[in-house]
Amino acid sequence: MLLEVKNLHAGIEGKEILKGLNLQVNKGEVHAIMGPNGSGKSTLSKVLAGHPSYEVISGEVLYEGKNLLDLEPDERAREGVFMAFQYPVEVPGVSNSQFLRLAYNEKMKHLGEEELDPLEFNDYLKEKAKVVDMSPEFFKRSVNEGFSGGEKKRNEILQMAVLEPKLAILDETDSGLDIDALRIVAEGVNKLRSSENAIILVTHYQRLLNYIEPDFVHVLADGKIVKEGGKELAMELEEKGYDWVKAAGK
Amino acid sequence: MVSYSAVKESRFAEEFRNLTGQEGDQAVRGLRERAFEYYKANGFPTPRHEDWKYTNVAEIAKRDWQVGTYGFSLAELDADVLEIVERFRFDRNGFTALNLAFAEFAVVRIPKDTVVEQPIEFDLSAPAGKAVFPHVIVVAEAGSKATLVGVYESEGASFTNAAVQIIVEDNANLTHYRVQKESPEAFHYGSTEITLGRGSVYNSTNINLGGAISRHDIELKFTAEGAEAWVDGLYMLNGTQHSDTHSIIDHQVPNCTSHQNYKGVLNDKSRGVFNGRVFVRENASGTDAQQSNKNLLLSNDARVDTKPQLEIFNDDVKCAHGATVGQLEEEELFYLKTRGLDDELARNLLTYGFAEEIINKIGIEKIKVELDRAILNRLTTDLGERI
Numbered sequence: 001m002l003l004e005v006k007n008l009h010a011g012i013e014g015k016e017i018l019k020g021l022n023l024q025v026n027k028g029e030v031h032a033i034m035g036p037n038g039s040g041k042s043t044l045s046k047v048l049a050g051h052p053s054y055e056v057i058s059g060e061v062l063y064e065g066k067n068l069l070d071l072e073p074d075e076r077a078r079e080g081v082f083m084a085f086q087y088p089v090e091v092p093g094v095s096n097s098q099f100l101r102l103a104y105n106e107k108m109k110h111l112g113e114e115e116l117d118p119l120e121f122n123d124y125l126k127e128k129a130k131v132v133d134m135s136p137e138f139f140k141r142s143v144n145e146g147f148s149g150g151e152k153k154r155n156e157i158l159q160m161a162v163l164e165p166k167l168a169i170l171d172e173t174d175s176g177l178d179i180d181a182l183r184i185v186a187e188g189v190n191k192l193r194s195s196e197n198a199i200i201l202v203t204h205y206q207r208l209l210n211y212i213e214p215d216f217v218h219v220l221a222d223g224k225i226v227k228e229g230g231k232e233l234a235m236e237l238e239e240k241g242y243d244w245v246k247a248a249g250k
Numbered sequence: 251m252v253s254y255s256a257v258k259e260s261r262f263a264e265e266f267r268n269l270t271g272q273e274g275d276q277a278v279r280g281l282r283e284r285a286f287e288y289y290k291a292n293g294f295p296t297p298r299h300e301d302w303k304y305t306n307v308a309e310i311a312k313r314d315w316q317v318g319t320y321g322f323s324l325a326e327l328d329a330d331v332l333e334i335v336e337r338f339r340f341d342r343n344g345f346t347a348l349n350l351a352f353a354e355f356a357v358v359r360i361p362k363d364t365v366v367e368q369p370i371e372f373d374l375s376a377p378a379g380k381a382v383f384p385h386v387i388v389v390a391e392a393g394s395k396a397t398l399v400g401v402y403e404s405e406g407a408s409f410t411n412a413a414v415q416i417i418v419e420d421n422a423n424l425t426h427y428r429v430q431k432e433s434p435e436a437f438h439y440g441s442t443e444i445t446l447g448r449g450s451v452y453n454s455t456n457i458n459l460g461g462a463i464s465r466h467d468i469e470l471k472f473t474a475e476g477a478e479a480w481v482d483g484l485y486m487l488n489g490t491q492h493s494d495t496h497s498i499i500d501h502q503v504p505n506c507t508s509h510q511n512y513k514g515v516l517n518d519k520s521r522g523v524f525n526g527r528v529f530v531r532e533n534a535s536g537t538d539a540q541q542s543n544k545n546l547l548l549s550n551d552a553r554v555d556t557k558p559q560l561e562i563f564n565d566d567v568k569c570a571h572g573a574t575v576g577q578l579e580e581e582e583l584f585y586l587k588t589r590g591l592d593d594e595l596a597r598n599l600l601t602y603g604f605a606e607e608i609i610n611k612i613g614i615e616k617i618k619v620e621l622d623r624a625i626l627n628r629l630t631t632d633l634g635e636r637i
Contacts, residue, residue, distance in 0.1 A: 074591055092607050093605065094637075110590070142603070159589065163590070
């Protein structure tokens with residue numbers, strides 16, 4: 001098993017948000033975590049990525065059988081955990097290609113594999129950029145600076161393509177995207193989906209799941225998973241709304 | 251009782267007599283004498299002066315300095331250049347007075363409607379132990395276009411006291427890079443006076459990396475409509491370095507635009523000072539003035555005093571200013587960490603990026619690469635080899 005979350009209680013600033021969450025993810029699977037605002041979706045993403053503001057109260061998270069919560073965010077990343085941000089951060093003054101090569105080489109160094117020099121990396125990056133249909137013009141620009149909402153999300157998926165994580169958590173990747181940008185981002189994710197990795201899609205809306213078909217859908221309400229099923233559950237949610245599951249959770 | 255400073259003044263006086271003894275040009279000699287009188291009467295500024303509240307130059311005042319020379323050979327000043335020199339504000343302080351008294355003049359004239367592709371570069375470095383007094387006059391004649399580079403790379407405990415007077419005539423375009431990367435023991439004072447004509451463009455980037463104590467006074471005047479200026483800069487300090495920038499941007503006429511983006515990176519026990527005044531005079535309607543001073547403190551012992559000041563005497567203007575002093579953002583650090591960068595590397599990368607925003611303005615590849623290296627060398631990791 002790639003990821004196992006057991007009875008996880010976590011929160012922020014003393015407020016408990018996740019109240020006993022369980023989740024099991026295997027390689028080759030795509031899981032959708034759906035839920036209304038405030039249900040704890042974002043908290044789950046941030047706890048898995050290791051955001052310093054979130055605290056784990058109790059429970060366990062095993063990643064490849066090891067305690068994920070013992071690792072710093074950068075250690076998690078180098079071990080193959082990736083989170084695509086809902087609001088990607090701008091890094092003025094640092095070009096996308098500088099940043100991506102640095103991140104890539106940090107991972108390679110950690111794995112004891114060969115690092116790439118700028119020329120080699122540029123070729124690698126050009127290949128990867130095809131995944132999200134990004135032009136090399138974006139490589140020279142500062143990370144996310146002056147990018148449109150859609151470009152930022154594509155850039156997140158480009159980073160995922162470059163870093164080749166084993167576990168990718170996409171936090172509200174569909175938010176703020178028009179239909180064309182959504183299609184490009186979703187197609188990118190589909191190209192990266194493989195039997196060697198797993199993807200967790202955290203989303204409020206069913207819309208994204210029209211493009212990326214999940215193997216499992218988990219519905220989160222008030223910090224717990226209240227309903228689980230296959231992709232048809234997302235359709236049902238779309239029809240009946242979240243009140244339906246909130247009621248079921250009580 | 252003979253005071254300590256009186257002893258020093260008499261020593262400069264001897265040097266001054268030697269210099270003026272050789273001065274053939276009566277008009278210039280007269281100017282030098284007036285300036286020296288001012289210096290003798292006022293000495294170096296002290297923290298009692300409002301403009302020098304945070305910058306104590308006693309270290310400069312108390313040392314022995316031999317007057318050095320670059321060997322600029324300039325027989326005499328043309329009448330119009332002399333007129334420019336006469337407008338130099340030598341009475342700004344004791345430094346400017348001393349500069350004019352000992353000024354070693356260099357004149358650059360970019361002829362009317364001429365585009366000079368090759369950057370015009372001045373190396374204004376001083377050798378250890380010497381005091382130098384370069385005074386550069388640049389006239390970009392109407393419709394001309396050029397790039398001016400002033401590099402200060404003084405060695406050891408030197409004292410550079412530089413003045414630059416710039417006239418950008420109607421519709422001329424001047425790019426100006428000022429790079430101060432003197433030794434950490436050096437003392438530096440510079441004043442830059444800029445006058446902008448109708449429809450002219452002046453775009454400057456001022457980099458301050460060196461010096462034990464450095465101070466730069468900038469005064470830019472819009473004297474005809476439709477001109478636009480950028481007065482940007484970076485100070486990046488460590489150890490016990492002290493760097494002070496005082497700037498005045500003076501909108502005296504309507505419809506001019508000014509942009510000022512100064513950034514500071516302060517580590518260890520360093521100290522930065524930014525004082526930026528923007529005047530919008532009564533008749534300067536249609537002014538657009540933007541000013542920003544952002545500071546990054548990398549250590550608990552570093553300190554910055556920032557004071558952006560807008561003084562607006564006209565209602566029909568668009569002005570904005572702001573100053574920040576802070577540390578690296580947690581959210582930015584977290585983002586980089588989730589991409590596999592450890593805490594120190596993430597901090598270094600953000601610091602580099604913060605400084606790079608200014609360095610990236612520099613259009614001369616050789617200088618940009620050198621500054622890049624200088625900045626990367628100040629970081630605590632091998633980031634320089636990794637990006």
